[in-house]
Amino acid sequence: MASSPFTVSQERKIVTELPGPKSKELHARRLKTVSRGAGTLVDIYMDHGSGAILVDVDGNQIIDLGCGIGVTTIGHAHPAVAAAASAQASKLTHTLFTVTPYENYLRVAEKLAEHTPGDFEKHSILVNSGAEAVENAVKIARKFTGRRAIAALDHAFHGRTNLTMAMTYRPFPERAGMGPFPGEIYSVPTSYPFRDPEGMTGVEAAERTIDYINTHIGATELAALFVEPIQGDGGIVIPAEGFFETLSAFCTANGIMFVADEIQAGIARSGAWYSIEHSGVVPDMITSAKGIAGGFPLAAVTGRADVMDSVQPGGIGGTFGGNPVSTAAALAVFKLIEDENLIGEAQRVEKAFFARIGDWAEKFSVVGEVRGKGAMFGVELVHPGTRKPNPEALTAVITHATINGVIVLDAGSWDSVLRFLPSVVISDELIDDAATVIEEALAKLSV
Numbered sequence: 397m398a399s400s401p402f403t404v405s406q407e408r409k410i411v412t413e414l415p416g417p418k419s420k421e422l423h424a425r426r427l428k429t430v431s432r433g434a435g436t437l438v439d440i441y442m443d444h445g446s447g448a449i450l451v452d453v454d455g456n457q458i459i460d461l462g463c464g465i466g467v468t469t470i471g472h473a474h475p476a477v478a479a480a481a482s483a484q485a486s487k488l489t490h491t492l493f494t495v496t497p498y499e500n501y502l503r504v505a506e507k508l509a510e511h512t513p514g515d516f517e518k519h520s521i522l523v524n525s526g527a528e529a530v531e532n533a534v535k536i537a538r539k540f541t542g543r544r545a546i547a548a549l550d551h552a553f554h555g556r557t558n559l560t561m562a563m564t565y566r567p568f569p570e571r572a573g574m575g576p577f578p579g580e581i582y583s584v585p586t587s588y589p590f591r592d593p594e595g596m597t598g599v600e601a602a603e604r605t606i607d608y609i610n611t612h613i614g615a616t617e618l619a620a621l622f623v624e625p626i627q628g629d630g631g632i633v634i635p636a637e638g639f640f641e642t643l644s645a646f647c648t649a650n651g652i653m654f655v656a657d658e659i660q661a662g663i664a665r666s667g668a669w670y671s672i673e674h675s676g677v678v679p680d681m682i683t684s685a686k687g688i689a690g691g692f693p694l695a696a697v698t699g700r701a702d703v704m705d706s707v708q709p710g711g712i713g714g715t716f717g718g719n720p721v722s723t724a725a726a727l728a729v730f731k732l733i734e735d736e737n738l739i740g741e742a743q744r745v746e747k748a749f750f751a752r753i754g755d756w757a758e759k760f761s762v763v764g765e766v767r768g769k770g771a772m773f774g775v776e777l778v779h780p781g782t783r784k785p786n787p788e789a790l791t792a793v794i795t796h797a798t799i800n801g802v803i804v805l806d807a808g809s810w811d812s813v814l815r816f817l818p819s820v821v822i823s824d825e826l827i828d829d830a831a832t833v834i835e836e837a838l839a840k841l842s843v
């Protein structure tokens with residue numbers, strides 16, 4: 397790496413029990429003031445970070461395989477992003493783009509047009525969060541097509557607002573008790589090679605999806621099909637080859653917007669700018685968020701100019717969307733990915749992880765499958781000798797990793813997929829060390 401000025405040594409160092417005494421103190425305060433609904437995976441309170449290491453309030457150096465769900469792809473507190481944001485913060489922090497515009501917004505839209513797939517004019521809108529981007533994509537698709545129905549894939553995660561909860565697959569913990577949800581939202585079958593009938597191809601899975609659409613919704617009623625090219629919260633599910641090609645052709649033939657939700661898998665994470673590129677499909681619209689601004693809140697919908705411009709002025713927008721500081725941070729992120737070949741780094745991380753964890757399904761009976769692309773990995777945990785999901789094993793692995801200073805994520809509709817979304821600047825040594833810690837837990841569960 398040309399300029400990777402880490403301010404913290406890239407090593408795991410445990411100096412107290414985890415969580416440590418200061419974390420415990422903060423946690424006691426938190427229970428008195430913060431909603432229980434904002435549950436945390438790990439009750440370790442962080443103080444600072446650099447690269448792939450987080451340092452907690454007790455001084456423990458922890459390997460971060462989560463990146464706050466795939467946000468700090470370029471590493472924690474990257475100096476280039478910090479400098480861009482702080483320079484912008486003392487220059488101009490807000491005007492509202494739709495009152496008086498500024499150049500940063502245009503520059504981010506230009507970068508999105510440059511790096512999203514498709515050889516045509518693309519326009520963008522910038523908003524604050526992933527869910528807000530998905531909501532806007534729904535509005536735009538309905539406005540452009542004049543249709544109402546929206547389809548999302550089984551095991552999808554599209555957000556936690558009322559509309560995006562309806563598009564999110566599993567009831568727990570995201571939806572339970574918080575309906576009613578808006579109508580005209582449908583879950584349709586996906587391709588999930590580990591759980592589909594043995595040998596089912598991507599084309600066959602897409603035919604199943606299309607049949608479901610035809611018999612439950614009607615192709616002429618459907619405004620948009622939303623897909624995560626690699627499902628994140630669903631458990632790093634990568635559909636079989638041919639799935640997206642077949643669905644995209646069906647959408648094009650029937651005037652349905654094909655929308656790729658790239659909020660988790662986009663912006664270099666999968667070893668490409670956008671994960672749909674692995675299939676060669678060109679979506680009508682793409683949503684970006686998480687990794688786009690190194691931790692600052694920013695999200696976008698980018699799409700065909702005719703689609704994006706079908707909305708009347710004022711029909712989409714929002715007070716903070718495309719904030720000057722967030723866009724300055726995003727421009728620094730785009731520059732880092734371009735100048736430091738972070739897409740190549742994501743591919744290196746893929747190779748290093750698979751070299752280390754690729755044989756886990758053979759080595760550990762509790763592991764059903766290891767899968768991934770770029771810097772995103774899913775380890776599906778099962779009851780030994782079966783494909784039955786094993787959520788208890790996942791809890792045990794996360795607990796073991798946590799108390800030994802490795803942050804890992806959970807995922808999957810059955811809460812049985814161990815998920816890694818490390819920074820693309822993580823070293824091969826840290827990958828090896830983290831894998832060793834996790835193997836201790838897998839070995840105990842596999843006897």
Ligand SMILES: *Cc1c(COP(=O)(O)O)cnc(C)c1O
Nearest residue numbers: 525526527553554555628659660
């Ligand atoms: C995280 C995520 C969202 C929601 O983004 P927020 O910023 O949390 O609203 C939507 N879609 C996908 C694929 C995500 O991973």
